[in-house]
Amino acid sequence: MNTHTPKLRSFASDNNAGAHPEIIKAVCEANEGYMRAYGEDTISEAADRLLKKHFGEDARIFYVTTGTAANVLGLRAVTRTYNSVICSSMAHINMDECGAPEAFGGTKLVPIPTPDGKLTPGMIAPYLGHVGFVHASQPKVISITQSTEEGTLYSLKEIEAIVDFARDHDLLVHMDGARLANACAALGCSFFDMTTALGVDLLSFGATKNGLMMGEAVIFLNPEIGEGFEYLRKQGMQLVSKMRFVSAQVERYLRDDLWLENARHANAMAKRLAERAGAIPGVEIKGEVQSNGVFAHIPPAATEILEKKYYFYVWDEHSHTLRWMTSWATTEEQVDEFVEDIKKAVEQVR
Numbered sequence: 001m002n003t004h005t006p007k008l009r010s011f012a013s014d015n016n017a018g019a020h021p022e023i024i025k026a027v028c029e030a031n032e033g034y035m036r037a038y039g040e041d042t043i044s045e046a047a048d049r050l051l052k053k054h055f056g057e058d059a060r061i062f063y064v065t066t067g068t069a070a071n072v073l074g075l076r077a078v079t080r081t082y083n084s085v086i087c088s089s090m091a092h093i094n095m096d097e098c099g100a101p102e103a104f105g106g107t108k109l110v111p112i113p114t115p116d117g118k119l120t121p122g123m124i125a126p127y128l129g130h131v132g133f134v135h136a137s138q139p140k141v142i143s144i145t146q147s148t149e150e151g152t153l154y155s156l157k158e159i160e161a162i163v164d165f166a167r168d169h170d171l172l173v174h175m176d177g178a179r180l181a182n183a184c185a186a187l188g189c190s191f192f193d194m195t196t197a198l199g200v201d202l203l204s205f206g207a208t209k210n211g212l213m214m215g216e217a218v219i220f221l222n223p224e225i226g227e228g229f230e231y232l233r234k235q236g237m238q239l240v241s242k243m244r245f246v247s248a249q250v251e252r253y254l255r256d257d258l259w260l261e262n263a264r265h266a267n268a269m270a271k272r273l274a275e276r277a278g279a280i281p282g283v284e285i286k287g288e289v290q291s292n293g294v295f296a297h298i299p300p301a302a303t304e305i306l307e308k309k310y311y312f313y314v315w316d317e318h319s320h321t322l323r324w325m326t327s328w329a330t331t332e333e334q335v336d337e338f339v340e341d342i343k344k345a346v347e348q349v350r
Contacts, residue, residue, distance in 0.1 A: 009312040011273075011338060012293060013209075014179075017327035018059040019249075020211035020262060023231040027213065028246045028250035030277040035139035037241045039063065044247035050254040051219065054191040055203070055316045060220040060228055063246045064238040067216050068097045068303070070204035074218040075141060075230045078172055078202060082261050083140035086124055086172070090149045092176055104236070108137045116287075117148030118158070121165035128169060141202075142166050146194065147178040147183040151293030151323075156189065156198060163199040172225065178206035182291040196221050207253050209330045211262045262328035266292040269326035269335055276339040282346040286321055294324040302345040309341060331339045 003206035010016040021149040035041035044063070064070050071093050075085055085101065087094055093101050101107055112123050119142065121290050130136035142162060147153050154162075159175075166173045175195060177183075180203075194292075195203055208214050220226035233239050238240055240246055253259050270292045277296060278285040286295040298306075300320050306312075315323035326335070 001273065007201055008311055009334075009338075011324040011326065011327050011330075012031060012312045013099070014266065014327035015209055015213075016311070017048050017329040018215040020258065022252055022258060022329060023212055024251050026248045027245055027321040037243065038239060039243035039247065041244045041247070043244045043251060047247040047251035047254070048082070050251060051205075051217070054254065055219060055221060056192060056196045058223045059196070060222070060223070060229070061219045062233055063240065063243060063250065064218060064233065065214050065240060065246065067092070067176070067204060067206050067208065067270075069238045070099055070206070070216040070234065071097065071174075071176055072100045073206055073229070073232055073254055074104045074202050074220075075101060075107055075143070077220075078174075078225050079105070079140045081106040082138055084110045084137040085141045085143050085226055086110045086112065086119075086127055086139055086171075088112060088114040088117050088119055088145070088148070090114060091143060091145055092145060092149060092178065095149070108127075110137075110139070111243075117145065117150035117339075118152055118154055119144055119162065120158070121161055124162075124165065131169075139171060141172045141174050143174040143176060145178070147179045147186070147291040147293075151185060151289070151291055151295060153183050153290045155342055156187070156194065159194065160198045166233050167199070172201040172222070174202045174204070175200050175206050176206075178204065179209055179245070179291060180206060181210045181263035182267055183258045186291050187333060188269055189339045201225060207250060209327070210259060210266070211255075212249045212253060215246045215253075217250065217337035250255075263292075266326050266328050268328065269330040269332070270294050270324075271336045272332065273324060273326060273335045277342050280339070280343045280346055282350055283342060292326045296322050296324065296325075298322065298342065298346055299349050301349040302342070305309050305345040305348060306341060310338065 201220040205217040274289040284297040
């Protein structure tokens, strides 16, 4: 253990949290003995069974190591190079994947400006005017993020409306579920309720942000899509040889509802942070805290003071909106210490 490295005080991202102790334990247990490689092991089979319990027996599951891989390869599997994917302009696939959907997926993104990261059928409809026009890319997928990059949530009815709209226009629906657990915990519903039951076709199942070391999955919920994905995953360099170390994390994550415990805690810490920081004169909490993200405005000079001790993002430079993220590992003591330091910083510059 390196005792000389100072601990990072982070409210920047749930990616900055370590892995849950139970996940580490599961990986260590998976390290015992020999097992077949490339996902043909008993641990991967057990993880598959648990995922099918959550998403339905028709679900086809493929483990990968990153959310970018899940998004890019999943979308690539259901599109051709002349197709396009409609998404929010704030979507991770548009803003934070370094052009990977286009460069490696070969698919054009059509980003739609959204005030809160959420798409609606009314927003999407004007972008379908060139269907059948040979000079234009042809829409194939609507991609939504749950919860969104802006910390907002689609209600089940809102997802259902998008799915119905997609069906009427011969489109598929992809869900980027990097924080799907936080969304389900906040809305009090199951994974099945939010995806399969509503007719979502394809899911990028994320878990790294909620306690895993690294582990995501591409899940085809629609049995009519995704043919040949096993080859595409290999081409995409995501067929992990020692797959048991990925699937062991997923299996433990789903067993005994560890996913739900972690997500509920992260959400609760965000609400605690928003409530206590929002009571400080000079601090404005932007919108309702719906999952594990808090968006706030404080004086820029106070931000500079806090950045000497804490790591977080200035989400919008123009409005000086900050994003504070909590995780499964965030403690009440950490939140309260941060709030106290926010108060001191704001008072110092007023």
